[in-house]
Every structure is written in structure tokens, then in C-alpha cells.
Amino acid sequence: MLRNLLVLLIFLPLFSFSQELTVSGNVKTASEVLLGVNVIEKGASNGTTTDFDGNYSIEVRQGSTLVFSFLGFKTVEVVVNGKSKIDVLLEEDSSQLDAVMVKGFRNVIGQARRRAESVQTIAESVVSFTAEDIETKGINNIQTFTDQIPNVNFTSSQNIGNNFITVRGISQIRNGDAPIAFVIDGVTLPDANLLNQELFDVALIEVVKGPQGALYGKNAIAGAINIVTNEPTNTYRSKAQVGYANGNLLKAQLSSTGPLIKDKLFYRVSGSYKKGDGLLNNTTLDQAPDYIEDLTLRAQLKAKLSSKISATLTGQVIDTEAGGLYYAIPKDGNAKIAPDDYDNMAILADQDGVGTLKSTYGNLKVNFNLNKIKLTSLTTFNKVDRNAFGDLDFTAADVLRQDQDSNTKTFNQEIRLGSLSDEDSKINWDLGMFYQNLDKTLITTATADFGFFSPPFAPSGIQSPLAIGDFTNTYRTLAIFGFIDYQFTDKLTLSAGLRFDNDNISQDNRSEGTNPERTDTQLQPKFSLAFKATENMMMYANYGKGYRTGGFNQGQTVRYETSFEPEITDNYEIGIKNSYWDNRFILNISAYYTDFSNQQLYALVLDGGAGQILIGNFNIAESESVGFEADLRVRASNWLDILGSYGVSKSRIINGTSTVSTGTNEIIDVSGNSTPLVPQDSYNLGLESSFNVSDKITFNGNINLEGTGEMYWHEDNAAVSPRYSLLNARISFTFNDDFSVALWGTNITDTQYITEFFDQTFSNGGSDLAWLGQPTAFGTTLTYKF
Incomplete structure (x- = not known):
């Protein structure tokens, strides 16, 4: 019965039909991609935000209009007109920049609940590092970012792969399971030996504290590291x-x-x-x-x-x-x-x-x-x-x-x-x-x-x-x-x-x-x-x-x-x-x-x-x-x-x-x-x-x-x-x-x-x-x- 249910879940979408069109694309400025840009179907309660590479995907009605908006930039409206791919270049709004002489922290974004959103709206203790943070701080392994997070301690000893991480008083035991889920691109790695692997070509790192089993899986007793x-x-x-x-x-x-x-x-x-x-x-x-x-x-x-x-x-x-x-x-x-x-x-x-x-x-x-x-x-x-x-x-x-x-x-x-x-x-x-x-x-x-x-x-x-x-x-x-x-x-x-x-x-x-x-x-x-x-x-x-x-x-x-x-x-x-x-x-x-x-x-x-x-x-x-x-x-x-x-x-x-x-x-x-x-x-x-x-x-x-x-x-x-x-x-x-x-x-x-x-x-x-x-x-x- 379990096998039949899994097969049904996998193939169910193949037998469904929709009157809507899926539109995807990329949003950037002249020099960088933009994370967290609002993409809204005009006149409907339907919207999304761009991810860490500036990409988005949204289901819209045929002939609808997409509205792209972001603080400090001019709002852009694009008629879909049957197009499945729409890339947008946003320009800075000088009137807004004059009003806000100093730009605030723009990319305080995480995926603690499996969607891109502001860390400040998540009902968890979350610390995130965006691609810009990773590059400017020189982050290249777990040690180089956990040292900057309160009540998180990471060390290694004895030999390669022998790692120990402690989060809020819950520590890792030798030859045992880590107290956190170590997740890369939505996949939880089951082996604590891999915690201190080299990190490169990374868009986001975030640490979520507290038990996270419902979203991040097995043994997430103290939290999750989401990469x-x-x-x-x-x-x-x-x-x-x-x-x-x-x-x-x-x-x-x-x-x-x-x-x-x-x-x-x-x-x-x-x-x-x-x-x-x-x-x-x-x-x-x-x-x-x-x-x-x-x-x-x-x-x-x-x-x-x-x-x-x-x-x-x-x-x-x-x-x-x-x-x-x-x-x-x-x-x-x-x-x-x-x-x-x-x-x-x-x-x-x-x-x-x-x-x-x-x-x-x-x-x-x-x-x-x-x-x-x-x-x-x-x-x-x-x-x-x-x-x-x-x-x-x-x-x-x-x-x-x-x-x-x-x-x-x-x-x-x-x-x-x-x-x-x-x-x-x-x-x-x-x-x-x-x-x-x-x-x-x-x-x-x-x-x-x-x-x-x-x-x-x-x-x-x-x-x-x-x-x-x-x-x-x-x-x-x-x-x-x-x-x-x-x-x-x-x-x-x-x-x-x-x-x-x-x-x-x-x-x-x-x-x-x-x-x-x-x-x-x-x-x-x-x-x-x-x-x-x-x-x-x-x-x-x-x-x-x-x-x-x-x-x-x-x-x-x-x-x-x-x-x-x-x-x-x-x-x-x-x-x-x-x-x-x-x-x-x-x-x-x-x-x-x-x-x-x-x-x-x-x-x-x-x-x-x-x-x-x-x-x-x-x-x-x-x-x-x-x-x-x-x-x-x-x-x-x-x-x-x-x-x-x-x-x-x-x-x-x-x-x-x-x-x-x-x-x-x-x-x-x-x-x-x-x-x-x-x-x-x-x-x-x-x-x-x-x-x-x-x-x-x-x-x-x-x-x-x-x-x-x-x-x-x-x-x-x-x-x-x-x-x-x-x-x-x-x-x-x-x-x-x-x-x-x-x-x-x-x-x-x-x-x-x-x-x-x-x-x-x-x-x-x-x-x-x-x-x-x-x-x-x-x-x-x-x-x-x-």
C-alpha cells in the first residue's frame, strides 16, 4: 500500500491540467542579481519573490500583467502576453535614494521554512549569510561561520571528519549523530563526518536553532544548518x-x-x-x-x-x-x-x-x-x-x-x-x-x-x-x-x-x-x-x-x-x-x-x-x-x-x-x-x-x-x-x-x-x-x- 501511495504522489501532477501559464525569469540590476524582489500578478492575490540567484517562477492567468517592485528601485510592469520567460532589469530610483541617505540591510533573507523570506518575519532564532556575506567574510567551511553565532560551537579533533557541534547545550557525541540536520539544497546529509567539508559556490548559509524535525528531518534535535x-x-x-x-x-x-x-x-x-x-x-x-x-x-x-x-x-x-x-x-x-x-x-x-x-x-x-x-x-x-x-x-x-x-x-x-x-x-x-x-x-x-x-x-x-x-x-x-x-x-x-x-x-x-x-x-x-x-x-x-x-x-x-x-x-x-x-x-x-x-x-x-x-x-x-x-x-x-x-x-x-x-x-x-x-x-x-x-x-x-x-x-x-x-x-x-x-x-x-x-x-x-x-x-x- 505504501508503494502505491508513493507512486501516486509522484505521478499525480502528470494527470492534472491547468488553465494557467507558468512564467519564470531573472531580475537584476546593471551590476548584480536581486534577492527578494516582489513579483505580483496585477489585480490578483498571487505573488512570489526572487531567490538567491535573482530567479522567480509564478503561475499566472493568460494575458495578465506582472509587477516587479523592490525598495530603492523603480517599479516595472510587464504584460505576459503568452510569454513563459520574462527577464527584468531594475533601475535605481533616485527619488527614493535621496530620501534614504543610508541604505539598510537589504538581503536579510533566509529559507528556514523552505521559502525565501525575511529572517525578521520567521518565528525562530535564525542567522543567515547571503552570497555577499560568504564572499566578503571568506567563509569556506562550517568553522568559519559558526564562530559568529551565539550558543553555537564547532570543533574538530583526532582525525579528518571527527567533528563536534554544540547548539544551545545539546552536544554531539563521538561516533554518534550530530544534534543538527546538515542540509544541502534540501537534502539532509546523514553522516556527521561530512559536516566540515569545503564550502564553495554557495548562495546561502543559515543556522536555525531549536528542534526542526518537521521541516529538516531526522535528528534535528537542536536545529539545522541549511546550505x-x-x-x-x-x-x-x-x-x-x-x-x-x-x-x-x-x-x-x-x-x-x-x-x-x-x-x-x-x-x-x-x-x-x-x-x-x-x-x-x-x-x-x-x-x-x-x-x-x-x-x-x-x-x-x-x-x-x-x-x-x-x-x-x-x-x-x-x-x-x-x-x-x-x-x-x-x-x-x-x-x-x-x-x-x-x-x-x-x-x-x-x-x-x-x-x-x-x-x-x-x-x-x-x-x-x-x-x-x-x-x-x-x-x-x-x-x-x-x-x-x-x-x-x-x-x-x-x-x-x-x-x-x-x-x-x-x-x-x-x-x-x-x-x-x-x-x-x-x-x-x-x-x-x-x-x-x-x-x-x-x-x-x-x-x-x-x-x-x-x-x-x-x-x-x-x-x-x-x-x-x-x-x-x-x-x-x-x-x-x-x-x-x-x-x-x-x-x-x-x-x-x-x-x-x-x-x-x-x-x-x-x-x-x-x-x-x-x-x-x-x-x-x-x-x-x-x-x-x-x-x-x-x-x-x-x-x-x-x-x-x-x-x-x-x-x-x-x-x-x-x-x-x-x-x-x-x-x-x-x-x-x-x-x-x-x-x-x-x-x-x-x-x-x-x-x-x-x-x-x-x-x-x-x-x-x-x-x-x-x-x-x-x-x-x-x-x-x-x-x-x-x-x-x-x-x-x-x-x-x-x-x-x-x-x-x-x-x-x-x-x-x-x-x-x-x-x-x-x-x-x-x-x-x-x-x-x-x-x-x-x-x-x-x-x-x-x-x-x-x-x-x-x-x-x-x-x-x-x-x-x-x-x-x-x-x-x-x-x-x-x-x-x-x-x-x-x-x-x-x-x-x-x-x-x-x-x-x-x-x-x-x-x-x-x-x-x-x-x-x-x-x-x-x-x-x-x-x-x-x-x-x-x-x-x-x-x-x-
Whole structure:
């Protein structure tokens, strides 16, 4: 029956007819495309807005007139007269420009609810970066924009693809699912290993906080990162970029787009390559351990099969090799080290650790537009193979080594129905069905040279197995979801969403010879209320239930059981969004409270013993997180913007226990302690400037101070890192709108900090371990558009 329903949903539009005509096109000025232009059918309650490439599509009556309007530009009216494609060039309105001496923030646009709209009208905490922001800020991966968002913290450690993101007190666990949905062009990537991939040829990046399962899918317990790449176009455009930085880092990017068949078939190809020697130092090997070589290629084909049907085929491959497993240990020989004792931290590993990540991704998106309804079919395949090899004792002695494969293979099928963008419609809605088959394989091997453990206490040169883990967890998920906005009045809008997940989880445990299986189900409602108190102020409140799947560990150890339960949250948020002074002053403030059941935490046991697994996850019975955020933008003049944000996130364990894996394996009560891996607060202060040096030269510059608050590393709260701040800056000059040169620097003050810490009390290891943050980096980038 389910198969028949899916087939019906896919082919239903093919059997429907309409008396209307679909008109599409592009809106731009003499120098740039325009985002958010109002496109309205004159004399009818029918309208839309242009997207991030200035494109629009609208269903109109035969013989109607389209009205194109945008602040600061002359309104244009065009008679359709049977034309299916209408491109428009808007001219600046000098009378409006004289009245508004300083232009406000024009492109504060997002797609948090699957349609282009002002961030200031969305009843969520949303931060967006448009294509202009991405270029002027030099954003090229998740790290370079999450540092500018309050209560969002991203770090990486151990090896390539080992990422950790924390949003509003909900953190990512190692070898587990991220607490956010990572969405590219409407497709949720299921593997957290891909979070920190190179970002290029991108039109929009936005971060939406709070549970987002109804719109963004599985495991969106803390929010979503929504990335929209540039689409294939009907005109030829290309862009080339090269850069060089200290550490002998070379970067190159290239993108090209255009029609293969005019007005019908379009292509877009893009690629990124970087190779660097690294900036840190392994004193034992006298070389940089943080080298990297990465190649990412992406290709798209978009076909307009008819006036109502389009299809886009996307493929992407990633091939990365980088240094790995270069943890710092106390160089004074002691087992303990303070998380801020940077002078006593050194990378001493005798092995040149290496991590590799190879990913293959393919997606087919088919869109059907009919009678103000849009139907989308998304079919996705994703395969990621990741390996890490290197030291395990992290000393200059060849005692322990480790090797780990962390691989995933995923098939997704999603069918989604939704209303087309309509400026005057009081109702916008989405509903759909989702299926996923996900295999997650984890193979961990630890070896030891036992010559060190028996007379004559000298290495034998022979490594023997110490602990082995080998298992595959399979997730088969079937979900249904829906979301609706209803505008009761000009001032009041109610939104409601619902998602139901059915997860069948099974394990092929080759180490233990077991095959456990279970099914988890969860209903996830979401409600929000938006009230436009004045023309410039919107207040909102929302509630949502979050859900992150559980899973199976390989086996039981002193720190965790054979399985861990799904994590459930109840999330409450209130906020206010202010836009004054003709959009030159924007201040958004929100406060939230999250109640956790079975919050998931990570555990490490280095002494595997007789076949025990080395790593696993466990649950804390009850915990909570409370905090607030403020985000400020001020356009002081046409050439100077002042930016600031601040967030506080206080997370604590209400009821829970943990086990110390050294000595007597003592069970400790951690109730009342702060939740680990959550920065207590964060802030960002920035200045941005853009102005014309001459008719042919434009200057852009920005400087940002990004702060991360205290962080507790374990549930006993004994190890805590102090606050640290990083200063970053970038300036660029653009010539004739097509060539630019940029100079940039990160961590300019060379601040010392760490991004991960393991206390040997909880790992049964030889000493404390720390992952060092990156020192000062600086470089130059050249860009040419043609």
C-alpha cells in the first residue's frame, strides 16, 4: 500500500491540467542579481519573490500583467502576453535614494521554512549569510561561520571528519549523530563526518536553532544548518580562485555554469583543491602533524522537462588525507595536566598519524509545479569511508597503536508536497514521507608491543592485538511529517508541525557474535506563534519536541551498557525581533529552556581488556539547559557596519551517575554538575566596511573578535578550560566587478587554546590528552569572475 501511495504522489501532477501559464525569469540590476524582489500578478492575490540567484517562477492567468517592485528601485510592469520567460532589469530610483541617505540591510533573507523570506518575519532564532556575506567574510567551511553565532560551537579533533557541534547545550557525541540536520539544497546529509567539508559556490548559509524535525528531518534535535548552493543558469558564468597561506597551504577553486541546450538543459561544475604542510609541531618526529590534502568535485545537471516539471541531478566526490591522532600530552612526564597549562603540552607521538575520508554522493531532485502546489521527489545515495591510523600511547615510545574504520552507506527517498510561494496567501504548508536505510560500520583495533610489559622492558618491534571492535549498526527509518503556517490577521501568525519517526535498529556484532534488534518510535510536535506588535517589531514564542536516535555499542564495559537510549527534549523559546531606522538597526533577542530525557554522552576506555570495545555511548537520566541570545546589526553609514552577538548557555545534569574507569571502577553521582562539552557563553564583535574607492575599485573589510566561554570536559566537572578569544580579519579590493585580491588572517594574536580534553581518570589511559587549537594563519586569495 505504501508503494502505491508513493507512486501516486509522484505521478499525480502528470494527470492534472491547468488553465494557467507558468512564467519564470531573472531580475537584476546593471551590476548584480536581486534577492527578494516582489513579483505580483496585477489585480490578483498571487505573488512570489526572487531567490538567491535573482530567479522567480509564478503561475499566472493568460494575458495578465506582472509587477516587479523592490525598495530603492523603480517599479516595472510587464504584460505576459503568452510569454513563459520574462527577464527584468531594475533601475535605481533616485527619488527614493535621496530620501534614504543610508541604505539598510537589504538581503536579510533566509529559507528556514523552505521559502525565501525575511529572517525578521520567521518565528525562530535564525542567522543567515547571503552570497555577499560568504564572499566578503571568506567563509569556506562550517568553522568559519559558526564562530559568529551565539550558543553555537564547532570543533574538530583526532582525525579528518571527527567533528563536534554544540547548539544551545545539546552536544554531539563521538561516533554518534550530530544534534543538527546538515542540509544541502534540501537534502539532509546523514553522516556527521561530512559536516566540515569545503564550502564553495554557495548562495546561502543559515543556522536555525531549536528542534526542526518537521521541516529538516531526522535528528534535528537542536536545529539545522541549511546550505543552498548556486544553481545551474541559462547564461555562461565562471569563477576561478587561488590562494596561498602560511604552512605552505595552497588552495584553488573553480566553478562554471551555463546552458547545454538553451532554456532547457543547464550544467554547473565546481571543484576545490587544497594542500598544506601544517602549522603545529611534533617534537619527536620534528614535523608538522596537521598536514592536509583535499579534493572536492561537484557537478549538476538541471533539465526543464516542461513548464511544470524540472529535474536536477547532483553528484559530489570528496577525497581527503590529513594528519591525525596527534594528541598533546604533559611533556614533563607526569600523568596529569591542567587544560590551560599550554606550556606543558607537547605533541610527542612516535607515529605519523594519518586520517583519510572518501565520500561519494548522488541526488536526483524532481520538481512538479501545479495549481500553486509543488511536489518534490528526492532520491539520495551517500557513501563515506573514513580511516584513522596512528599512535595510541601518544609518547615517543612505540608501545601502543590504533587503527579505526568509521564507514557509512545511506539510501534516502523523500516525497514532499508543499504550497508555492505566494506573497498574499494566508496559508503555507508542507507535508511528506521519508525513508532511510543507513549502515554505520565501526572497526577499531588497538595493538601493543608487549616487550614493554615484561623483562627486559624493551620494544620487540612486534605489535599484537590488544582490543578489537567490529560491528555494523543498521537504521531503517520511516517517517511522515507536516508543517503549516496560517496568518490569522495581519499581525498574528500560527505555525504547527508534526513528525513521526519509526526507527528499526539492528546490529551485526562480529566481535561478540550477537545480533540485537529493537524499534524506537517518536512523535515530535512543534508549535509557534508570531505577533507583529508594530511595523518594526515582531514577538514570537514556540515549543517543540526533539528526538535523536539511540543505538548499540559493541558490548558492555565499566562505563556503558550494550546499548544507549534515544534522546528526547522538550524545548521552549520566546523572542523578539526588531528592525528600525529603515532596516539600519536590527536587534534580535531570544531566551530558551530545554528539558532532556536520556541525554547522550560519550565514554572512552583505552584499556580494552579481554576484547572490550574501546568507545561507546551512555545516557544521563535527566538534564536541562537554559540560556539567552542577542544578535545586533547596525549600519552606521553606507560604508560601516557594526555587528555583535552574545549567548549564554547553562546546562546541568539534574539526575545522573557515571563510572570512573580507573582503580575500583567507582560509580559517582554527577547530579547538579554542568553538562560536558557546552561552552558557558560565547560572543562575537565585528566591524565591516564596504565602499567604492573609485568607479572601478571597491573595498571590503571586516574584523571579528570571537569568544568561547568556559567548558567542562567531563561529567565530574574536574577539568575545565578557561575562556579564550580569537581575532580574525580580512580585507579585499575588487576591480571592475570581476577581479579581486584579498588578504586575511585568523587567530591573529596567536592565542593558545584546546578543542578537546581527555582526563585519564575517565579513560584508564596513561595520561591526560589535549587537542591543540590552530595557531596564527594568514594568507592571500585572488578571484576572477568571467
